[in-house]
Amino acid sequence: MRARQTVWGLMAVACSAGTAGAAREATPEARVAARPPMTGGNRHYTGSRPPLAPAPLLKLPVGAVRPEGWLRRQLELMADGFTGRLPELSGCCRFEDSAWADPRGRGRNGWEELPYWLKGYVVLGHVLGDVRIQQEARRWIEAILRSQRPDGWFGPESNRAAPDLWPNMLAVDVLRSHFEATGDNRVPPFLKRYFRWQARLPLERFLPADWQKWRGGDNLAAILWLYDRTAEKWLLDLARVNHERTADWVGGIPTWHGVNICQGFREPAQYWQLARDRRYWDAAERNYRIVMERYGQVPGGMFGADENARPGFNGPRQAAETCSMAEMMHSHELLLALSGDPAWADRCEEVAFNSLPASMTPDLKALHYLTAPNMVQLDRQSKAPLLQNGGDMFSYDPESYRCCQHNAAFAWPYFAERLWMATAGDGLAAPFYAASTVRARVGDGAEVAIREETDYPFGDSVQLTVSASRPVSFPLSLRIPGWCGSPGVSVNGRALPVQPGARGWLVLRRTWRGGDRVRLHLPMSIRVTTWENNRGTVSVSRGPLTYSLKIAERWVRWGGADRWPKHEVYPASPWNYGLVLDEAAPARSFTVLQWHGGLPDQPFTVRDAPVQLRVRARRIPQWVLEPNGLVGEVQPGPVTSQEPEEEVVLIPMGCARLRISAFPRIGAGPDAREWGDSVVLDASHVHDTLAAVADGVIPASSWDQSIPRFTWWDHRGTTEWVEQRFGRPRRVGSCQVYWFNDEVVGGQCRVPQAWKLLWWDGAAWQPIAAGHPAAGDAASQARFAPVDTTAVRLEVRLRPGWSAGILEWKLAP
Ligand SMILES: [Zn+2]
Numbered sequence: 001m002r003a004r005q006t007v008w009g010l011m012a013v014a015c016s017a018g019t020a021g022a023a024r025e026a027t028p029e030a031r032v033a034a035r036p037p038m039t040g041g042n043r044h045y046t047g048s049r050p051p052l053a054p055a056p057l058l059k060l061p062v063g064a065v066r067p068e069g070w071l072r073r074q075l076e077l078m079a080d081g082f083t084g085r086l087p088e089l090s091g092c093c094r095f096e097d098s099a100w101a102d103p104r105g106r107g108r109n110g111w112e113e114l115p116y117w118l119k120g121y122v123v124l125g126h127v128l129g130d131v132r133i134q135q136e137a138r139r140w141i142e143a144i145l146r147s148q149r150p151d152g153w154f155g156p157e158s159n160r161a162a163p164d165l166w167p168n169m170l171a172v173d174v175l176r177s178h179f180e181a182t183g184d185n186r187v188p189p190f191l192k193r194y195f196r197w198q199a200r201l202p203l204e205r206f207l208p209a210d211w212q213k214w215r216g217g218d219n220l221a222a223i224l225w226l227y228d229r230t231a232e233k234w235l236l237d238l239a240r241v242n243h244e245r246t247a248d249w250v251g252g253i254p255t256w257h258g259v260n261i262c263q264g265f266r267e268p269a270q271y272w273q274l275a276r277d278r279r280y281w282d283a284a285e286r287n288y289r290i291v292m293e294r295y296g297q298v299p300g301g302m303f304g305a306d307e308n309a310r311p312g313f314n315g316p317r318q319a320a321e322t323c324s325m326a327e328m329m330h331s332h333e334l335l336l337a338l339s340g341d342p343a344w345a346d347r348c349e350e351v352a353f354n355s356l357p358a359s360m361t362p363d364l365k366a367l368h369y370l371t372a373p374n375m376v377q378l379d380r381q382s383k384a385p386l387l388q389n390g391g392d393m394f395s396y397d398p399e400s401y402r403c404c405q406h407n408a409a410f411a412w413p414y415f416a417e418r419l420w421m422a423t424a425g426d427g428l429a430a431p432f433y434a435a436s437t438v439r440a441r442v443g444d445g446a447e448v449a450i451r452e453e454t455d456y457p458f459g460d461s462v463q464l465t466v467s468a469s470r471p472v473s474f475p476l477s478l479r480i481p482g483w484c485g486s487p488g489v490s491v492n493g494r495a496l497p498v499q500p501g502a503r504g505w506l507v508l509r510r511t512w513r514g515g516d517r518v519r520l521h522l523p524m525s526i527r528v529t530t531w532e533n534n535r536g537t538v539s540v541s542r543g544p545l546t547y548s549l550k551i552a553e554r555w556v557r558w559g560g561a562d563r564w565p566k567h568e569v570y571p572a573s574p575w576n577y578g579l580v581l582d583e584a585a586p587a588r589s590f591t592v593l594q595w596h597g598g599l600p601d602q603p604f605t606v607r608d609a610p611v612q613l614r615v616r617a618r619r620i621p622q623w624v625l626e627p628n629g630l631v632g633e634v635q636p637g638p639v640t641s642q643e644p645e646e647e648v649v650l651i652p653m654g655c656a657r658l659r660i661s662a663f664p665r666i667g668a669g670p671d672a673r674e675w676g677d678s679v680v681l682d683a684s685h686v687h688d689t690l691a692a693v694a695d696g697v698i699p700a701s702s703w704d705q706s707i708p709r710f711t712w713w714d715h716r717g718t719t720e721w722v723e724q725r726f727g728r729p730r731r732v733g734s735c736q737v738y739w740f741n742d743e744v745v746g747g748q749c750r751v752p753q754a755w756k757l758l759w760w761d762g763a764a765w766q767p768i769a770a771g772h773p774a775a776g777d778a779a780s781q782a783r784f785a786p787v788d789t790t791a792v793r794l795e796v797r798l799r800p801g802w803s804a805g806i807l808e809w810k811l812a813p
Pocket of ligand 1: 321322323324402403404405407
């Protein structure tokens with residue numbers, strides 16, 4: 001119990017409504033609580049079964065929520081776009097020759113692609129009530145159900161040998177959704193037989209390596225889901241073993257692959273349900289924090305991992321894979337349900353509304369692999385090695401981005417089915433806001449429908465109308481977004497007092513009657529974030545939306561059939577702006593222009609962006625594209641500009657397929673620098689102070705303890721690097737390195753075994769000089785034929801068993 005009570009030590013503020021008007025109806029009470037109700041259980045929906053920790057939010061069965069408005073439109077576009085028509089585009093989704101369709105698991109394409117797609121596709125069919133999709137999904141589900149062998153294994157035979165449990169984790173998700181939507185009672189015994197098969201595997205063959213090992217949390221979720229429905233204790237033993245055999249997300253971050261992180265980081269929190277030791281929960285929170293601190297100092301809720309997250313590549317042009325967005329949203333959804341902490345809903349909305357929409361064309365007929373906060377040209381040229389994954393990663397294409405093309409299917413449908421969730425006390429909660437209708441059993445078992453009308457996230461008010469055949473008492477919990485400082489709520493026109501600054505959930509307990517109306521007001525103010533640890537860039541948010549420069553788009557078709565065209569997108573207006581902000585009150589620099597009338601069908605476009613901000617800006621002529629078409633990296637600001645001040649328009653980041661969302665800030669004060677005069681430092685690993693490398697402070701000796709130093713501690717005997725990047729080309733003809741050596745004081749750093757200087761020729765690193773410093777040497781020096789370059793890298797081989805460091809690294813023409 002200790003763990004449960006202390007995981008969310010948030011302040012709970014209670015404020016009861018007055019009794020005015022009580023004569024006419026039961027006194028409503030608005031209570032602000034850190035979490036939705038935790039007592040009283042829920043008699044209508046399956047939650048965690050003891051000894052698992054109770055989850056504050058329970059998922060309603062697929063189909064209980066009917067999305068409306070813009071979200072419904074996204075789902076309809078999906079149904080007619082690449083997701084709903086994927087069998088036309090992907091050989092992996094063709095029933096005729098798929099190993100997933102064969103009762104013996106023989107055939108082609110037996111890996112992750114089909115179940116990736118089906119997992120979203122089946123939910124899409126049920127949230128939309130689309131019979132064609134439901135029937136097509138059913139054909140696959142029947143085939144999967146038929147494929148179970150006597151020993152419990154199911155699916156493609158090719159995955160059985162190693163075994164590779166990863167594709168089956170996805171197929172199990174498909175069956176869970178199918179069961180929730182239809183009550184098909186073949187599913188629980190099927191899964192029981194499959195998990196029995198897992199429980200008999202020798203341990204070295206259970207989650208042995210690779211994707212299945214990093215993503216073992218998905219298997220764990222399914223085991224616990226089945227335990228909640230069957231009460232079979234052996235499933236808890238399997239869950240423990242599953243945790244032991246999953247990559248170690250408790251001790252640290254075992255892989256820096258973007259998608260692995262997005263779905264793996266949460267695993268300790270899932271295991272916490274069973275272990276009930278808060279340190280597991282804390283480990284998941286820590287994983288998220290570390291990743292975001294290092295690579296997520298950007299707007300949009302994602303982090304830079306343009307395959308893997310890499311030291312030295314943390315600026316706003318580093319990108320996230322579309323798979324990563326879908327998985328990140330789902331991790332946040334799961335952590336929200338397990339904790340009731342509304343911060344996870346804020347994080348999920350940040351990804352859903354800002355990053356996800358621009359990963360696809362507005363008609364949802366094509367997508368791209370990588371999306372970044374700053375990206376101004378979507379051409380086909382490879383962006384490697386500035387982005388890690390080479391080849392065409394940016395152009396919009398319905399059929400070439402293998403994993404994302406299939407996996408993107410579940411992002412919106414999973415989000416849509418969680419707009420409403422059940423709570424203890426037989427209640428209901430709205431953890432996310434979007435127009436919708438929910439039908440659910442509440443209180444003593446009455447079915448209610450609640451219609452939610454809102455333009456959120458573009459509008460700030462939410463209206464709920466209750467339909468019920470008879471009065472029924474239950475708590476209704478409404479999330480207060482973390483960015484909202486002064487929410488307002490009224491029931492049937494009567495305002496309920498809410499303490500300003502209240503955080504968490506508004507819990508309304510009353511006897512609800514048909515026709516009752518709740519009006520929620522979530523005032524959205526402008527927030528300017530300065531990313532101190534990412535070049536001092538600034539981003540602008542209002543409510544859950546972050547804003548990007550409005551850039552005119554020029555779409556160029558480069559291939560594909562008429563029905564499924566492929567496009568590059570080029571900027572047709574300038575993009576290289578820095579913002580001119582009011583120093584004292586940055587938020588006052590913006591004027592908000594809101595649309596009038598109803599929301600457009602597809603609000604995530606440049607043309608129909610429902611909200612715009614106006615702000616002063618200056619162009620930065622030196623800020624240009626890299627030769628490979630990638631946007632030049634933002635230089636540390638504030639930066640100076642002699643260009644005239646102009647007014648520019650910002651639109652929601654999700655509307656902007658070309659975007660600058662992390663802006664340089666224009667300055668005129670003593671701290672402002674000319675673009676390109678600054679140096680950005682990066683290293684393969686950092687201990688001590690990275691800035692010491694080029695701070696101009698020359699040491700008195702190689703063990704000078706009085707000045708800042710940089711070391712690669714605690715790496716020993718490895719090959720490491722440190723890099724200086726310039727905003728504009730510089731001539732480099734000599735270099736001097738003052739090594740740190742603390743042998744005299746018995747430390748762990750020595751001059752390295754060898755060093756190599758490399759320069760960036762615009763496409764690759766080229767060697768320029770090399771040397772072997774003598775032990776005890778304070779400085780290594782080299783002269784060479786000068787080069788004009790935007791970056792130099794010092795690559796160092798450490799002595800076996802020893803680390804190394806640098807006190808100063810000087811470059812000269
Ligand atoms: Zn992908």
